[in-house]
Amino acid sequence: MDRPQLDSQKRSLWQALKDAIRGTEADYTKIDLKRAIFLLAVPMILELVMESTFAVVDIYFVGKLGASAVATVGLTETYLFLLYSLAMGLSTAVMAIIARRIGEKRKGDAGAAAIQSIVLAVLVSLPFAIGGIFFAKELLALMGADQWALEHGYKYTQWMLGGNGIIILLFVINAVFRGAGDAAIAMRVLWIANGFNMVLDPLLIFGWGPIPAMGIEGAAIATNLGRSIGVATQLWVLFKGGKHIRTTFSQLYWDGKVILNIVRTSLGGVGQMLVAMTSWIFVMRILADIGSDAVAGSTIALRIMLFTLMPAWGLSNAAATLVGQNLGADHPERAESAVWKIGLYNMAFLIGVSLVYYFFNHTLMGLFTSNANVIKIGGTWLRILSYAYFVYGWWMVSVQAFNGSGDTRTPTKINLVFFWLIQIPLAYLLALEFEWGYSGVFWAVFVSETGVGVFTLWLFSRGKWKTVKV
Numbered sequence: 001m002d003r004p005q006l007d008s009q010k011r012s013l014w015q016a017l018k019d020a021i022r023g024t025e026a027d028y029t030k031i032d033l034k035r036a037i038f039l040l041a042v043p044m045i046l047e048l049v050m051e052s053t054f055a056v057v058d059i060y061f062v063g064k065l066g067a068s069a070v071a072t073v074g075l076t077e078t079y080l081f082l083l084y085s086l087a088m089g090l091s092t093a094v095m096a097i098i099a100r101r102i103g104e105k106r107k108g109d110a111g112a113a114a115i116q117s118i119v120l121a122v123l124v125s126l127p128f129a130i131g132g133i134f135f136a137k138e139l140l141a142l143m144g145a146d147q148w149a150l151e152h153g154y155k156y157t158q159w160m161l162g163g164n165g166i167i168i169l170l171f172v173i174n175a176v177f178r179g180a181g182d183a184a185i186a187m188r189v190l191w192i193a194n195g196f197n198m199v200l201d202p203l204l205i206f207g208w209g210p211i212p213a214m215g216i217e218g219a220a221i222a223t224n225l226g227r228s229i230g231v232a233t234q235l236w237v238l239f240k241g242g243k244h245i246r247t248t249f250s251q252l253y254w255d256g257k258v259i260l261n262i263v264r265t266s267l268g269g270v271g272q273m274l275v276a277m278t279s280w281i282f283v284m285r286i287l288a289d290i291g292s293d294a295v296a297g298s299t300i301a302l303r304i305m306l307f308t309l310m311p312a313w314g315l316s317n318a319a320a321t322l323v324g325q326n327l328g329a330d331h332p333e334r335a336e337s338a339v340w341k342i343g344l345y346n347m348a349f350l351i352g353v354s355l356v357y358y359f360f361n362h363t364l365m366g367l368f369t370s371n372a373n374v375i376k377i378g379g380t381w382l383r384i385l386s387y388a389y390f391v392y393g394w395w396m397v398s399v400q401a402f403n404g405s406g407d408t409r410t411p412t413k414i415n416l417v418f419f420w421l422i423q424i425p426l427a428y429l430l431a432l433e434f435e436w437g438y439s440g441v442f443w444a445v446f447v448s449e450t451g452v453g454v455f456t457l458w459l460f461s462r463g464k465w466k467t468v469k470v
Contacts, residue, residue, distance in 0.1 A: 129163070
């Protein structure tokens with residue numbers, strides 16, 4: 001290739017990158033598929049990388065407070081995972097419906113669905129808020145929390161569950177933007193929200209000047225403040241208008257028909273996340289019986305995993321948008337082609353991550369704690385994962401293909417078998433009955449999640465998802 005051609009390609013790539021970050025009015029059902037993937041995936045990846053960066057920064061600062069503080073975060077997250085299952089399930093349905101309406105060129109209906117999804121998100125958050133504010137200590141005790149968590153850490157749980165409405169709204173409204181193809185807006189919202197989080201985190205945890213040190217409670221307050229700013233930004237942009245979707249104040253009314261469609265579509269999404277998240281609660285309960293170090297090591301390892309999975313999740317979210325919009329435009333083969341392309345990209349990326357996990361697992365853990373036993377436990381999990389981590393990439397993209405089509409129930413049934421009927425019993429058997437301890441839990445997770453990845457991809461290849469109506 002001669003120099004002029006090389007320079008031209010560089011300019012083209014740079015322009016595409018600027019378009020992806022800035023956002024475009026491109027029709028994702030018509031433009032070149034690789035370009036469509038690039039324009040959607042780049043902001044989605046950057047959005048999720050920022051989210052996971054905050055999670056890593058948060059656990060870094062909390063880690064300075066000791067293993068019990070980290071364990072408190074981990075135990076609280078088991079309940080937040082239940083919340084996330086609702087938020088992500090609802091978001092899955094919202095993204096599928098919005099994408100389908102945009103593909104059908106029905107932007108008015110897309111805006112109406114966006115408003116009703118916000119109403120539904122607020123209603124869903126109320127029970128969690130009440131439970132978290134009034135029963136934080138009881139919830140932690142139920143999960144086997146140590147004395148420090150019950151005396152000091154419960155305030156973290158109160159703030160995180162009490163302010164859960166902000167978390168759900170952040171999920172749902174960004175799903176609206178992603179489904180519409182306004183991924184760049186969703187990215188910028190997360191930058192703003194988590195940028196504030198990362199500044200406020202050390203400030204409120206350790207104190208500075210007239211601001212008192214609030215310890216672990218400060219971490220929760222920082223999260224709530226940062227994400228509240230993010231939600232305010234989302235609402236402002238949504239009513240002002242993005243490049244692909246806009247809502248109006250005239251749409252601010254209860255529409256039972258639209259809400260019922262969102263609920264019906266979201267049941268499968270909620271179910272698949274609920275199965276996976278409740279499975280994780282049982283896993284954490286087993287680890288709590290082994291000791292606080294096991295919980296702390298697993299919590300840190302999970303944050304590292306989430307951080308490295310974010311690019312793959314971003315690509316997978318792009319697949320959901322492309323599947324939904326192209327099915328809406330009656331281009332099922334183009335939708336399937338997008339999934340296979342993105343799956344290959346995911347596999348290549350996660351093979352590289354696997355090598356890092358295998359050779360540098362203790363080094364990664366050492367960035368967040370100096371406790372040798374916690375480092376050993378978390379490092380063991382990262383090493384075990386490295387043996388087939390690339391399967392996760394195919395799992396994520398095939399699940400998002402089902403979700404983007406509106407078929408949220410099939411992944412729920414799959415998760416029910418692999419997580420409840422395989423992962424939980426196997427973890428208990430290996431960890432406690434066979435006395436493998438924490439390594440038994442990690443091997444059970446490895447077996448079940450590798451199996452679910454392979455099976456889900458096989459089921460996707462059969463193609464029944466192309467016929468789903470939303």
